[in-house]
Amino acid sequence: MSGDIINLGLVEAAQAVARGRLTSQALTEACLARIAEWQPKTNAFLKLEADRALKAARAVDRARKRGAKLGPLAGVPLAHKDMYYRAGQETSCGSAIRRHWKATETSTALARLDAAGALDLGRLNMAEFAFGPTGHNYHYGHARNPWNSDRITGGSSSGSAAAVAARMVFGALGSDTGGSIRQPAHYCGLVGMTPTWGRVSRANCMPLSYSLDTVGPLTRRVEDSALLVQLMAGADPRDPTASDRPVDDYLKAARSGAVRGLKLAVPRRFFWDKLNKPSAQLLEQALKTFAKLGVKIVEMTPPDMDAVTAAANVLLSGEAAALHGNWLRTRPQLYSDQVRARLENGLALSAVDYIDSQRWRSEAVAAFLKAMTGADAVFVPVADRPAPTIEETDVAGRPEAGKVIATLTRLTRPINYLALPAMTVPAGFVRGGLPVGFQLIGRAFDEAMLYRLAGAFETKVPVYETMPR
Template structure:
């Protein structure tokens, strides 16, 4: 490997291939990431707990296995780290909270087991919004995560540490979770590829729940192909999670590599999704649409159904289910919650069983209406958020009357897709003035993640935004 290339800035698949071919040792790759962490962690606060010694020990074991000719897993020796809500037996898992600051899990999440099985290294536990219940990245117990492109700006949440760590090239990929936009929105703010798969596509066993009806597990990476590989490894049925689908896992990496998008149809829902989009973001997304058009993709207008009741129904589900999960702690340890999270949980107490049942009952009707509005399009192209990352100061609204409005604004374009259960993939669209990233989301038919990766892969090959790295 060239000495001029920092190994930590490689793509995930590139790094795995370099280790497998002996062009770099797993130890050297891990040390490159640790050096990057030493530089960036004080700036962005991505990690709650770094587990460097364990990762180096595992890396050396990979190197010994390669030297003796043992067959290596697809991610052998590749450093990853994950949102601190994925349980690992015997390890502390805080879920970004004071309540679970020293809690140790008794089981290991299926998602972690599947990455362990292919040799991935785990560098530690990443920062997150408290109990994954916040879209900004603020955390009043462990410190706020900061955006590597501008540390005065938010990462987005709740997968804040995952976004910061991957964007700063501290690790090659990370697990996030998405209940109202918590993978897609931080990926937009930090210039990443982030997949919220179809509800049920990836097991949630031994991962902290927030809202059973909406929670999804997905990967965050710098490149589309890397993201596709992680989803291939993560997806599939799991006897430990009855909601995990037994539908066959797609050939996601092959979809990225195919490059065959000519003749596909991309629907653009101007109404609602473009209503509040600021001018720099709109210009960036229009350029992205031009790239798709050059690739031979047909761009068509779409009239979406009324999104307001869809968002309202999603809010009912997350409020009721989260409050039910936290009911005992709300009664016995309310003082250990931050003001913002406690206030949001208490709001759920005002909902009736009728409200909740109506929100569940209307779901299939809303999905049918949304898919019908696609009118045969292969996917939807939409903004992720109305603007690039706002500042940490202007979104620091814990305990303030405007908190609800700020939260609603940040998740307005992502939360409806969680209610509909559809796959959504954030793809970097470039940068606006001042160097802040902007992304778009591709929304697909249920379990058609392959189509999203196919489109995203062709777009990325033309634009290569991942080559720009935070300085």
């Protein structure tokens, strides 16, 4: 029975609890059994809150029995990247510096999921201070890919990707500053949504780069992602950058299936330049699937994406260095070599470089949107290949670290600079059983279009039906 339970989607699980077909306790116990089996293989959790979650699950079940109104996520176990603050609880941010630090307030994202009735099974592994794209963590141990434990999960939302892919939880929050949701989703066969910058409040979650940070979920199914973003999105007085634009019905969009006549733009330049053959073949097949659904595939010539990436790197490096300046002066020895070196590089940037990168941003966005004129969304790879090994990407603070990091984030980092919504959609598996996804990019605040396209694709290519063993 537990095997059937863990294969449910998040929305399916919530509906099963609401209709009395399953108890929240049964869902939670199934997840805990899966954690007992898969935590040693993946190192996804930093802290497990089993007793607290079971107590909350039993409370949900009692509420349902007495006819109380339940929230849309009532009784569903989730877990989150260890950078979302919860009042009174430790939040390490994957670091030694904050190993025993306790938050005094709860993040808006968590509070909104709590209000919807979700359970929180614990804190998930992550790259130190979210500053690494591989999943390596030299303080708490590296996260491992459920599809092959020798492979990286991607980062920085490493534990989130591993936990969801291994069926330990039904969904998890990550964060995305340069691809930290979309890239782990690609490597672990998941749906990973990076909403428009400002669509979801960042209040009381660890900052890395104020200009680029984005809150979003990793899930196994498109409709699950749609529901989570829909519940979290919207204005927040605690975050002045959170948009007050109305929130669309993303769940309805994901289920609509109405994509005939839409246009997908495909920019070959830059995005396809270094794509390995197995990944390219799988993505070409995905485009054929869209064409069969009635979507028109059109070519697109993108602006200079290398320049966009360079500007994004300036913003990230400068803002991260400013945030960590005091600790770099007073406790440099508590950083891993790689993170300390990257932060110190940011200290060398000039104010002129930073201001120029901010000033050019609107021009870059305008150029990209002009290039996709007439198209409803853009289709590109997420990464040049499936997940590399942990060993080959374990460069720590060595000189080649910068090159490895740039290679892994080359196709995702520019989109954060453009502040546009983007999501990873699983496309299937290459030889050897490693997953590969593609990236859909939309116009600002048009997450509904991405969910519409992704939902239709998923009906034809249900990658979520395959699970790691």
